[in-house]
Amino acid sequence: MSQKKQIELRTDLYYDPVESLWISVQDGIARMGLSPLLQESTGSFVAVRFPKPGTSLEKGESFVSLEAEKHVGHLKSPFTGVVMQVNEEVVEHPRLINTDPYELGWLMEIKLSRPEELNDCIQGEEAVKAWFEAELQKYNDKGWLAQA
């Protein structure tokens, strides 16, 4: 018979509730990737496109294009800032986003021009857990998640 799997939610990170991104911040630079729920519900990724390092972004501006087997979508930047680095490994191997969303599957780093925009993100174990549970329910209701 098939085996059940589980996903892990890291609660020491910020989460962007608009696009379901995880965010870690160090020295004013935000590294981000897809939450495990977003990667699971999108399907197997086949292509990723990033802006070039040095590109200036406004909060809410489309900045990443993701293509999965049956889906294509654009992510909106949670921050105003400048693209410092993109993960070239996921361009070569987009499935890394599925297999290791928090580590090898990270997407890009942005230097924050307005650090106060972090206040729009969710942070803290209880808040993150509550948000994630609500998201889980929403994704299930939409039929995007497999069920036992």
Add this chain to the structure above:
Amino acid sequence: MNNIPFPLEVLTEDEKKYSPDYVRISAASAMALRLKSGRFARDFSFGGINLLLNYDNGCLSDCSYCGLARTRPGEYEEKSFIRVEWPLYSTDEVIERIARYAPQMTRLCISMVTHGRAYRDTLDITRRITEKVDTPLSLLVAPPTLNREKLQTLKDAGADMIGVGLDAVSKETFFKNRTDVPNGSLSWDNYWDIIYASRDIYGPWKVNVHTVVGLGETDADMIDIFYHLYERQIFPYLFCFNPEPDSRMGQAPKPEITRWRRIQLVKHLIEHRGLQRDRIEFDADGKMIGLRLPSGSEWESVLENLEGGIPFMTDGCPGEDGEVGCTRPYGSYRPTESYRDFPFRPEKDDLYYIRQELKLDEFLL
């Protein structure tokens, strides 16, 4: 670092297991049955479930364009088919899911592969399905594994439609892509014997023949086979060649979009409006260069609203309501490309682009 494990009620794929107890299903089917997480780029209902037999040594044919071809690099288990993964599940689990989601199901189909066990296992799976669910069931058959008696037995077991993946529509292109190949050659005559036997046994409009645009055929080849099949009350189903990476045709181009759209339109007009062949103009190479429609308001309306987009929807076996039940979303195009065939009725914006792609002003005489 704080990690909270969230048990997701998600099943992982099974390891190496074979038919009849295990089957592959298309990625879209796995999503519809909620065996696999995922979503479609656009929101539409989907209930056409495709099952594919699975064997350790895979399909014994070696067609130049197919993802399952014997000489395509890689293990059979890892091969894509129509460019996407086909996850493997227990057959009974898949049938249980089909029963669970029965109201959403529109059409089921078992795809055989060319293999010594394919007939026996297709019959077994057909019986397992028809015992549990009422959703209409098609079989996409592998002619080398069948004869009249076996076709009849499959019908008696509950299959209501037969599909034959002829794919290459002329004897020449069939030979080049499916017969004159490194391993496992197929026979044009054998395919047609099974098409005609299926028509006898299953009846009018219960047999379909898959025809792929882009395997080296001319437009005239394609149009001629449409007429040939309609005259025999057999449906041609239209497919768009989509190169499978690493297959022998992996670097071949997809058919040009204008050619594809015109073939879709003309096929629809033949099937639904009785368009006569002498109204289609070809050049000396068999390329469709013009269409002379009869005058009258009926035909003006065809051009005005492009039949509401129906000609550009997926060709596939019907559900119980008579609408297309097998829609194969993103089967012959990537989500970033224009829909070669729409798994839903094209919307106003879609029709705008379809009209541009058709270039009707250059096509209508």
